[in-house]
Amino acid sequence: MNLKNKKVLITGADGFIGSHLVERLIDEGAEVKAFCNYNSFGSWGWLDTLPKEKLAAIEIFTGDIRDPNGVRTAVKGTDVVFHLAALIAIPFSYHSPDSYIDTNVKGTLNIVQACKDLNIERVLVTSTSEVYGTAQYVPIDEKHPRQPQSPYSASKIGADCIAESFYRSFDLPLTIVRPFNTYGPRQSARAVIPTIITQLLAGKTEIKLGDLIPTRDLLYVKDTANGFVEIAKANSLIGTDCNIATQSEISIGDLAQKIIDLVNPQAKLLRDDERIRPSKSEVFRLFGSCEKLKQHTSWAAQFDLDKGLEKTVEWFRNSKHTVQYKADIYNI
Template sequence: MEIKNKKILVTGADGFIGSHLVQQLLAEGAHVKAFVYYNSFNSWGWLDTLSKEELSGIEIFAGDIRDPNGVRTAMKGMDIVFHLAALIAIPFSYHSPDSYIDTNVKGTLNIVQAAKDLNIERILVTSTSEVYGTAQYIPIDEKHPRQPQSPYSASKIGADCIAESFYRSFNLPLTIVRPFNTFGPRQSARAVIPTIISQLLNGRTEIKLGDLIPTRDLLYVKDTVNGFIEIAKADTLIGEDCNIATESEISVGDLANTLIKLLNPSAHIVQDDARIRPEKSEVFRLFGSKQKITQHTSWKQQYSLEQGLTETIDWFSQPENLRSYKANIYNI
């Protein structure tokens, strides 16, 4: 399937990955409608930081993914839907799991139900590597068992299952896209890389972190976005789930020390017990397989970890960007 001139809806367009995806779809020549979370401030999230030229090419739809009527209205006339809207913070899911079911599971149900009724050509449903839990084997391929180690991951497993059931029951032309640990400009402070960088750039010498042992497969956001688009083009991935991964890993501790060396070698790590997840809930190893995506698409990793970190640091180093990050608190 071609992307150029297609009418494309992106849910979660106001967020980290969603805003980058909107920009790349515009560059690909698509007609983009951005589904943003309605709020009384009329904020469009990270889309507010785009250029006037980019914004002029986007149709904004403010709504709530939990509202089936709004979702259906937004999807009318669309060819392709990239569904990224979700609650994603793991610690917040410990004390507010209901909101994760409503947003992630019911929100996905709203998308696939409307897609079935409106005959949408292609649906991309966003999953997460967290559905795999701690690796039982590596690299983690799409056949790896699902392990709900947090209410968040359980809600995403539920959303994946809802989507898959609609493919099997109604032949809905969808793919479940499963990015591993995406990072880059605009990522929220609940993620580890913005947490480390924002503390360092704010002059802190004691960098507060949780467990340093877990490993992650880190993927720069531009590579993630290109993965979404290449998967959308691949008709052979309809009815499938597909990782976007680098087949590499780095521990949180090694990552933190890398950033410390780049930004402030005099800083050191201090363990903050409040940031440590329950032992059975912590995902200790993520190391994804990229075999499927490279077999079915032309996707290749463009950015090394070092290149991605450099671009991310450059973005955070701009005062207007760093200002919105509260480095002195634990962002859940």
């Protein structure tokens, strides 16, 4: 599929990955409608930080992904839907699992139901590498068993299953997109890389983290956005799920040291028990396969970890939008 001049809806467009995908699809020549979560502040999230010329090219729709009527209104008149809206913080899912079912499972049902009824040409539903749980083998390909190790991952497994059922039952032209651990500018403080960077830039010399042993497959956000676009173009991926990954891994401890070396080599790591997840819930190893993605598309990562971290630190150091980050608390 050629996305140029296609009318594209992005849910979760106000968020981290969603805002980068908005920019990427504008560059691709798509007509973008951005579904932003309604709030009384009139905030469009990270879209508020885009240049005026880019904002002028976007149609903004405010609503709630849990509302089927609003979702149907947003979907109407579009050709392609990228569904990214979700609750994603794992620690908060321990506290409020109901909200994850409502947002992630019901929200996805609302999307695929509307897309089916309105005959949308192409649908991409965003999953997460968390559905795999701790690796049983590496690299983790799309055939790896699903392991719901947190309420968040359980809700995303449920959402994946709802989406897959609409392909099997109704031939909805759908692909489940499964990014591994995306990082970069605009990521929230609940994630490990912004947690480390914001503490360092606040002048802290003892950096508080949870478990340092788990490994992650880290993907710079522009590579993730490119992955979404390439998957949308690949009709051969309809009816399947597809990882976006770098096929590499690094431990949290080694990652933290890399960032410390970039910002303040005098800083030390300090274990904070509040940040330790329940042992059976922690995903200890994520190391994804990108072979399927490369077989069906021309995607290749453009940013290695060192380059991506340098750009991320630069953004946090220089952006006027980082005042919202709270380095002195544990953000969940």
